[in-house]
Amino acid sequence: MSLPVLTAVTDAEWESELVAALDSGDHGVTIVRRCVDVADLLAAASTGTARAVVLSADLRRLDREVLSRLQAARVGVVGLVEPGDVAAEHRLRQLGVRHVLPSDAGAAVVAESLVRAGGVADPDEPPDKPPEPELSGPGRVVAVWGPTGAPGRTTVAVAVADEAARLGVPTLLIDADVYGGVVAQVLGILDESPGVAAAARADNQGELDVAALARLARAVNPRFRVLTGLSRADRWPELRPDPVRGVLERARALVALTVVDCGFCVEEDEELSFDTAVPRRNGATLTVLEEADIVVAVGAADPVGIQRLVRALSDLADRLPGIQPRVVVNKLRAGVVPGDPAGEVAGALRRFAAVQRIDTLPYDRAALDRALAGGLTLGEAVPSSPLRQALTRLAAELAGVPAEAGPRRRS
Ligand SMILES: Nc1ncnc2c1ncn2[C@@H]1O[C@H](COP(=O)(O)OP(=O)(O)OP(=O)(O)O)[C@@H](O)[C@H]1O
Ligand SMILES: [Mg+2]
Numbered sequence: 139m140s141l142p143v144l145t146a147v148t149d150a151e152w153e154s155e156l157v158a159a160l161d162s163g164d165h166g167v168t169i170v171r172r173c174v175d176v177a178d179l180l181a182a183a184s185t186g187t188a189r190a191v192v193l194s195a196d197l198r199r200l201d202r203e204v205l206s207r208l209q210a211a212r213v214g215v216v217g218l219v220e221p222g223d224v225a226a227e228h229r230l231r232q233l234g235v236r237h238v239l240p241s242d243a244g245a246a247v248v249a250e251s252l253v254r255a256g257g258v259a260d261p262d263e264p265p266d267k268p269p270e271p272e273l274s275g276p277g278r279v280v281a282v283w284g285p286t287g288a289p290g291r292t293t294v295a296v297a298v299a300d301e302a303a304r305l306g307v308p309t310l311l312i313d314a315d316v317y318g319g320v321v322a323q324v325l326g327i328l329d330e331s332p333g334v335a336a337a338a339r340a341d342n343q344g345e346l347d348v349a350a351l352a353r354l355a356r357a358v359n360p361r362f363r364v365l366t367g368l369s370r371a372d373r374w375p376e377l378r379p380d381p382v383r384g385v386l387e388r389a390r391a392l393v394a395l396t397v398v399d400c401g402f403c404v405e406e407d408e409e410l411s412f413d414t415a416v417p418r419r420n421g422a423t424l425t426v427l428e429e430a431d432i433v434v435a436v437g438a439a440d441p442v443g444i445q446r447l448v449r450a451l452s453d454l455a456d457r458l459p460g461i462q463p464r465v466v467v468n469k470l471r472a473g474v475v476p477g478d479p480a481g482e483v484a485g486a487l488r489r490f491a492a493v494q495r496i497d498t499l500p501y502d503r504a505a506l507d508r509a510l511a512g513g514l515t516l517g518e519a520v521p522s523s524p525l526r527q528a529l530t531r532l533a534a535e536l537a538g539v540p541a542e543a544g545p546r547r548r549s
Contacts, residue, residue, distance in 0.1 A: 140167060141256045143160075143169055144171050144172075145173065145191065145193070147193065152241060160249055163249075165250075167249045171187075175197070175199075183211040186211065189214060191214070192217075194219075195219045195229065195238075200233075201344070202341060202342045202380050205233055213256075214237070214252070219239075229345065277389060278390075278395050278431045278537070279386055279398065279430045279432075281430035282294050282295040282298070282397060282398065282434045283402070283423070283436070285443075286402045287442065289436045289447070289469070292321060292324060294468065295321070295399035296515060297515060297529040298532060299364075300517050301534070302395050302397070302537040303358075304361075307394050307539055308392075308394050310389050311365070312364075312398045312399070314334055314367065315368075315400060315401045316377055316420070317403075318367075318371040319334070319368050325358060326512065329366045333366045334365045334385070337350075337351055337385045338381035338384075341384035341388070342378070346388055348392050367399070378421060379421040397536075398430070400423045404423060404454055404457045427458055434464050435466065437450070437468065439467045439470040439479060440475065443469070444467075451465070464497070465493050466499060467483050467498045469501040470499060471500070502525035505520040505526065508520050
C-alpha cells in the first residue's frame with residue numbers, strides 16, 4: 139500500500155522535481171497535496187488524509203507548535219536542509235525532527251525516510267539516525283502552586299530558591315505565572331523584557347540550548363538565576379505548554395534545582411477543550427505541574443484560605459490524579475482560627491482533603507515589608523526572622539540537602 143504524503147518544500151524548482159520523481163517511481167508513496175505554507179500544511183494534516191510530510195527547514199513559521207500539531211495529527215515529518223547547512227539541521231533536531239536529509243538526497247532516499255516517519259517501516263529497522271540523547275538532566279523541578287487569593291506562592295517560591303542557593307545548590311527561579319508575574323519586582327530587578335517569554339520563544343524556534351537559557355536567566359548571584367515573568371497578564375499566549383516543557387528540560391540540565399512560581403488555576407476552558415490546537419491559558423501551569431518532581435501547594439491559614447486550598451487540592455486531583463502535592467500553610471497566626479492554629483489547620487486539612495502532613499509558615503508582615511521595601515530576599519533583609527528560618531528548612535528539604543550545608547551568605 140502506498141503511503142499518502144504531503145510536501146511543503148520552499149524551493150519551487152526543486153519541489154517540482156521531487157514531486158515528479160516521487161510520483162513516477164515505485165517508491166511506495168503518493169503525494170496527496172503540495173502545501174504552499176504552514177497554514178496550508180496544518181489544514182491538510184488535520185483532515186487525516188496524509189501519514190507523512192516532507193518539508194524544508196526554512197519553511198516560514200515552522201516551529202515546535204507546528205510540529206506538535208503535526209504529531210497530534212499523526213503525520214510523520216522528514217526535514218530537508220541545504221547540503222552542509224549544519225545550523226539548520228541542528229535546529230530541526232532541536233525541534234524534535236528525527237528524519238533530516240540534505241535536499242539533494244534523491245527521491246528514493248526521501249521516500250524511504252517518509253515511509254519510516256509515517257510509521258509503516260519494519261519496526262525492527264533502526265531509524266536513519268540514532269535518536270537524540272535524552273535532554274533531561276538530573277536537576278530537580280519544584281512547582282510552587284496554590285489557590286486564588288494570594289496565599290503566598292511568590293513569597294514561598296522566591297525564598298525557597300534564594301535559600302537553596304545559599305545552601306550551595308545552583309538554582310533557577312522561573313516566574314511562570316500566566317496571570318501576571320511579579321518576581322522581578324520582588325527581587326528589585328529592573329526588567330525590560332520577560333526572560334521566560336524569551337526562553338519559550340527560543341525553544342519554539344529550536345534555538346534554546348543550555349547556554350542560551352543561561353544567557354536569558356538573570357544572575358542574582360553566581361548560584362541563583364531568575365527567568366523573569368510576564369508582567370502583563372494579556373501576554374499569556376506566549377507561554378504555551380510545549381515550549382514551557384522545553385524550557386524545563388534545559389533548566390534540569392543547567393541547574394540542580396529549578397523552582398517555578400505557577401499561576402493558580404488548573405481549570406480547562408470547557409468550550410475550547412474540543413479543539414486541541416486552541417491555546418489555553420492554564421496549559422503552561424498544567425505542564426509545569428505535570429513535569430515537576432515536587433508540587434508545593436501553598437494555602438493561607440485562615441478559614442477562607444483553607445476552604446480555597448481544600449477546593450484547589452480536589453481540582454488538582456481531578457485534573458492530574460498522579461500528583462501528591464506537598465502542602466504548605468502560610469501566614470499561620472493566632473486569632474483568625476480558634477485555639478492552637480497549627481493543630482486546627484492540620485485537623486481541617488486531614489478531615490476535608492485527606493492531607494496527612496503539612497508544613498506551616500508563620501505570619502510575619504514586618505519581615506516581608508522590610509524585604510519588599512528594599513527589593514531584597516528574606517535571607518538578606520531579615521535573616522533571623524522565624525519566617526525566614528522556616529523557609530530555609532523547607533528549601534533544604536525540597537532541594538534534598540541538609541539545612542546547615544554549604545555557604546550561607548550571598549556570594
Ligand atoms: N508569611 C507571611 N506573612 C505575612 N504576609 C505574607 C506572608 N506570605 C505572604 N505574605 C504577603 O501576602 C501577599 C501575597 O503574597 P504573594 O504575592 O507571595 O502571593 P501569591 O500567592 O503569589 O499571589 P498572586 O495571586 O498575586 O500571585 C504579599 O503582600 C505578601 O507579602
Ligand atoms: Mg504570585
